[in-house]
Amino acid sequence: MRVRGFLLLPTIALSALNVSCPRPASEPAATSPAPAPASAVTAPASAAEPPLAAPSPSLAGPATAADPAGPAAPPGVSAAMDATASATTDPAADLAAPGVDPLALPVLPPQLVDDGSDELPRLDPPPTAPLTPKEEVHELASIARETWIFAEPRWTSRRIGYLRAGAVVARRPEPSGRESCAGGWYRIEPSGYVCIGASATLNIHDLAVEASSRRAIRRFFAQAASPAPSAPRGEAAAPRAELASLDLRGEAAPAAPHARLGALPAAADAAPAALPAAADATPAALPAAPDAAPAALAAAPEAELAAWLNGLPYTYVMSRSPTPPLYARLPSEDEQRAAEPDLGAHLLRAATAARAPDFVAPPPPDATPSVLLYGRPAPGLAGDRRSPDALVLGRARTRSGFALLSTFDHDGRRFGLTTDLTVLPLDRTRVIRPSAFSGLRLAEDVALPVAFAKRRHATRLVPGERGGLTRAPLRFREALPLSGASRRVGGIDHLEARDGSLVRADDVVRVDPLPRAPAWAVRGRKWIDVSINQQSLVAYEGSRPVYVTLVSTGADGLGDPKTTRSTIQGLFRIHTKHVTVTMDGDEEDEDPFDFRDVPFVQYFTEGFAFHAAYWHDEFGTPRSHGCVNLAPLDAAWLFEWTTPEVPAAWHGALSLRKGTLVSIRP
Structure with a gap:
C-alpha cells in the first residue's frame, strides 16, 4: 500500500521513508501518478481526454522562486532537499533486525533519544487573539491537498506539518519575510510558517476554501x-x-x-x-x-x-x-x-x-x-x-x-x-457501517490481564439465582478485565473475570501484563506495545497500561517484511501523523485498491503505520499489507494520545525525535 501523490519529509532527511503500507519487494515499484484529477480517477477509456484549462494566475502561475507552483518548494529547492535526504538513513532501521527484543534493551538507542534537535526556533511570537469583537481577525486558508508548514520562514527549513484545503488558521498581521515567496511567509497558530502563493491564500472566502470548509471529525x-x-x-x-x-x-x-x-x-x-x-x-x-x-x-x-x-x-x-x-x-x-x-x-x-x-x-x-x-x-x-x-x-x-x-x-x-x-x-x-468494536480504556483501578472473546458464540458462567453456575452470553470481542485466577469447571480451564464470572480459556485472547517493564519505560513516558502473535496493542504511560485492544497486523504473520505482507518488528518512534491520507495499490496488483482518506495514520518507520481501517472488521486477525490496522474508535483515541500532536486546524504533523515510542514483537 502506498500514499498517492504525497511527498513526505525530504527536509527532515528520511531517505528510506516510503509513505505506505509496504508491498513485497518482488512487486513493481510504485510510481507517482499525474496531478489530480488524474491522481484521483482513471480517465474513461471511451472518451477523448478533455482539453485542459490554463491555470488561474492567482493560484498556479508560472513556477518562479517568488511564487512556486505547488505546495512544496520552488524549482531547485526540491533537488537540494532530495540530495540531503539521500545522505541519511531511517534512524530506526537497525532496530528492526531479526531477533532484536525491543523490550530487553537496557536504554534507548541514540537515534531514538530526544536530543533537542526537533525544538522549534523562537523567531516570532504567535498570533494574538483580538481583544475586542471589532478588532480585525487575521487568518489564512489552505487551498491545496497539502499546504506545508515550515519551522522557519524559508523553503529549506524543515517541515513540521501541513494544512488541508479548507483549513483556516490564525496568523500574524504582517509577513515575517518574503524569501522566495512573493506572497510572504506568515507565522501561524500555534507554530510554524506558511507561504502565501500556490497552496495558501489570505482570502478565506476562496471557493476552494468554501467547498472544503467541513473539517474532519476528531472525536477525542x-x-x-x-x-x-x-x-x-x-x-x-x-x-x-x-x-x-x-x-x-x-x-x-x-x-x-x-x-x-x-x-x-x-x-x-x-x-x-x-x-x-x-x-x-x-x-x-x-x-x-x-x-x-x-x-x-x-x-x-x-x-x-x-x-x-x-x-x-x-x-x-x-x-x-x-x-x-x-x-x-x-x-x-x-x-x-x-x-x-x-x-x-x-x-x-x-x-x-x-x-x-x-x-x-x-x-x-x-x-x-x-x-x-x-x-x-x-x-x-x-x-x-x-x-x-x-x-x-x-x-x-x-x-x-x-x-x-x-x-x-x-x-x-x-x-x-x-x-x-x-x-x-x-x-x-x-x-460504510464502521466497526462498532473498540478496546478497553484502563482506569487507575483496572489493569491487565484483559481477555477478548475470540468466538462469536462464546458464553461465560455466572452465579445462578438458585446457586451453582449458569451460562450467560458473551459478545464477540467483548473485553473482560480478569482477576488473574483460573478454575477448572467440568474438566475445562476457565479464567476468572473481575466481576466473578468465568470464561473458557480457549474462547478468549488473553492480554497479560509484561513480566517486567522495559528499562527505558520511565515514569510518564508514553509508548505502545504490539504483539503480532496475539494481535493485541497496549498503550503505556511508563509501566502503567492505559489502553488495550485488538489489531490486525500483516497478513503473513512473522514473515520477512521486505518480501511478504508482514509487519516489521523492532523499536521505533512515531514520526509522521495524518488525520487522513489516501493509500492505494497498482492496478496490476493481485489485490488492487484505492482507499481515500484512510483515517488517523501514524507512521513509525519506512512505510509502516498505525491507521484505522474502514473497509474491514476483522480486528484480532492478521489481515493488512504490513501496517497495523485498528478499529476506527481505537485509531481515533490513539491518534490523540500519541505524539507528535496535531493541532486543531492542521491535517498532519511531523517530528523525528518527539514521537511516541513503538515496540513491535512476536
Missing part, C-alpha cells in the same frame, strides 16, 4: 485540547432539542426534491434514528467517564455526526461495480443518461439493494453546496488541472473508498461531494 480531540468545540463561524451551537429538524451541519434540512429518474424509495434515503447495534459492540467494556464527551460537545450537531460515524472523521462509501463516474459538477438528467448508459437498469438494481437487510442508508441530506449551484463546476484544488467544460473527470478505480464532505439530493438521486471536490452518485456506492 476536544477532550485533550479544549473544553468545548468552537461553533461554526458566526453561528451558535444548536441545542439538542432542535437536532431533529436540522441536517448534520446544523442547517435546516431542505425539502425533498421532486422524484425523477426513477428515484430510490424513501426508505433508501432515510437515515435510521440510530445505527443498529452491531453484534460485536462492546459498550459495557468502555468506561463511560474517560471517553465521555464534554457537555458542550454533546449539545453540538457534530456530536450527533460523530456518534453516527462511530469514530470515523467523515462519512465513507465504497464503490460498487460498475464503478461510479466522478462528475465535475451536478449533471442534468440527459447528461446522466449519456455518462451512464445503464442508468435505468442500474436504478432498478439500486432500489432492490436498498431493501436488503444489510443496506446502510446515507446520512440525512445536506443542502446542495453553494459552489455547485447554477450548474457551476466544483472548484479544483491547487494543482488540479480541470477543463472548465469538463463534465466527467473519470471513473473510480476498482475497490475504491471515498470520504464525503456532504451528501445532497439532485434530480431524484443522492450525490456526494468528495474531499477531492468531485461529485459522485451514491447509488453506485455502498455506505
